[in-house]
Amino acid sequence: MAVTLRDVATLAGVSVKTVSNVVNGYAFVKAENRRRVEEALAATGYRPNLGARNLRRGRTGFIALVLPELTIPYFGELAGLVISTAQRQDCSVLIEETRGTLDRKRATLASLGPHLIDGAIVSPEALEADDLLDPGIPLVMLGEHAVDVPIDHVAIDNVLAARTAVNHLIEIGRRRIAAIGQNPHRGTAAQRLAGYRAALSAAGLPQPPELVVPALNYHRSDGAHAMAHLLQLPEPPDAVFCFNDLLAAGALRTAAEHGMRVPADIAIVGFDNNEESAYSLPSLTTIAPDKAAIAETAVQLIRRRAMDNDQFPPQDIQTPFTLEIRESTTGSAPKTL
Amino acid sequence: MAVTLRDVATLAGVSVKTVSNVVNGYAFVKAENRRRVEEALAATGYRPNLGARNLRRGRTGFIALVLPELTIPYFGELAGLVISTAQRQDCSVLIEETRGTLDRKRATLASLGPHLIDGAIVSPEALEADDLLDPGIPLVMLGEHAVDVPIDHVAIDNVLAARTAVNHLIEIGRRRIAAIGQNPHRGTAAQRLAGYRAALSAAGLPQPPELVVPALNYHRSDGAHAMAHLLQLPEPPDAVFCFNDLLAAGALRTAAEHGMRVPADIAIVGFDNNEESAYSLPSLTTIAPDKAAIAETAVQLIRRRAMDNDQFPPQDIQTPFTLEIRESTTGSAPKTL
């Protein structure tokens, strides 16, 4: 059925080794032999069995990307970047979704484990510590930082980023600034909340507790509900910092439904800079992490550990971000209806 | 380093075969032996080398999903669904992006070829015929139909869907209906255009050629430019049918920037039902393909061909769709600014 190295060898009248040499681009092959092998290669349509090669080499060229949900734009965009970075380095990317369940991830890493993938990039949604202590392969964590686990970690400075976002709201004159997205199970939520608080404190602004709204998930609907809650407060906010762009999109929608004008009546800032946020009405001011840098750094780390077998202490790398200022805070944006 | 079947066997004092039997759930193993093997298994923390197993079995449990770009929401959502469907069937999904280049795809399928993946689901962006005639593994095509290639194909009825969308515009009283997204290289574009034309013809409406606007890519920016073009026409349209939601998002934005009210001055219909389209301002009326059905059907087909080794003639399966009516055609939607 499938044509093997041996088939080619017999057809060319040489040994397997010679064929292997040709296939792998080994330089020192007698011209005559090379010619015959190449002929046989073409004639048979030989294609190496990578599975066998991997078994032999002990590496597969696959890395896994484990994330909560691909449909969340942030993860989709990140995944795209990871894939293209990996492709450029001749790696293939296997994507697994956890959909919030820990078991899923544990199962994934355990079963693909050391033999089918060379390493994994993990973007957890919630804090988790012990279960990925030793999956047997190099791991890079994205976004959340489970402290005191000695593994590579790539993320932006969430506290600083949040602080930057809220500062911007203060600078444009807002005084009653709410936050949407508090969540005890998310490490980044705590950090963003800390940044929010730090900015308010530094400006000497009050921090009424009713302005910090929790969100169980970070989908558009959660943002919509949270905003509805804020707007029915006796004294609603004049600005909202949302812990991601999806929450902000929902918030934007609800604000409009309640007849609030953005940013005139209420300014909104997001986090993540989803592609869609540049096109919403109004376009969304947001924290823009350098996703390409995150992807590149993560793939690089995995490669160095897995393929080049480098040994180095766990890295904790901070990637840059910017504040993308758009209509939802400074706008006069167009109206549609 | 890694513990192998043999290690377990020696530790348990039995043969490799017996351990293999236990691991693979073979029923007839003496209770005593089974106990000892299980102990040894636990003690060593044995985990099968799937690579080796695959080499032997000739199957890997991997399927590839080849698509243009993961950041395009439609593909992101689809990919998410394919992944979860596959996970439920104990398959892993390898995602490769073509980013529009044919070579990429050809390379991907050729190199991963028959040995590392059991089958591939391919979502082409442009028409292509010959190059995937025989990749050596089962293939399922999504969306575009390269005619006279005898391979499985899963898609909605694009002509009917487009016609449905345009009919809706006619029903709400629009008479000067434009189309954005014409593109000679995309099979679906031709079909959607045909549906658009059919609807207009059936209603006895004129079809001024200047109302059919091409789009090189189907990104938001392309929609924005196309809409700008339409709005500066001496006699602008009162409705626009966009060949996907991204084009529609761009069009929406441009309409607003030009002070047009949607749908009062101009109605907009999209195609794909991206998640974000339910939250835009105004929310977008759009054709909603049953993406879950597409994903499920595709994975099913691959599995039957690859894993169960079923033989059956190439299938051409049409999946259902609905028209999701929202504010961009019937609205009074809220305003934000």
Place this chain on the structure above:
DNA sequence: GTGAAAGCGCTAACAG
């Protein structure tokens, strides 16, 4: 029921 041995397709020593 279980063990021994062959071999999936490839690469890496080691001779020649």
Place this chain on the structure above:
DNA sequence: CTGTTAGCGCTTTCAC
């Protein structure tokens, strides 16, 4: 420079 040989870790006849 090229052929032979021995495995990578597993499943699978085939005897026992």
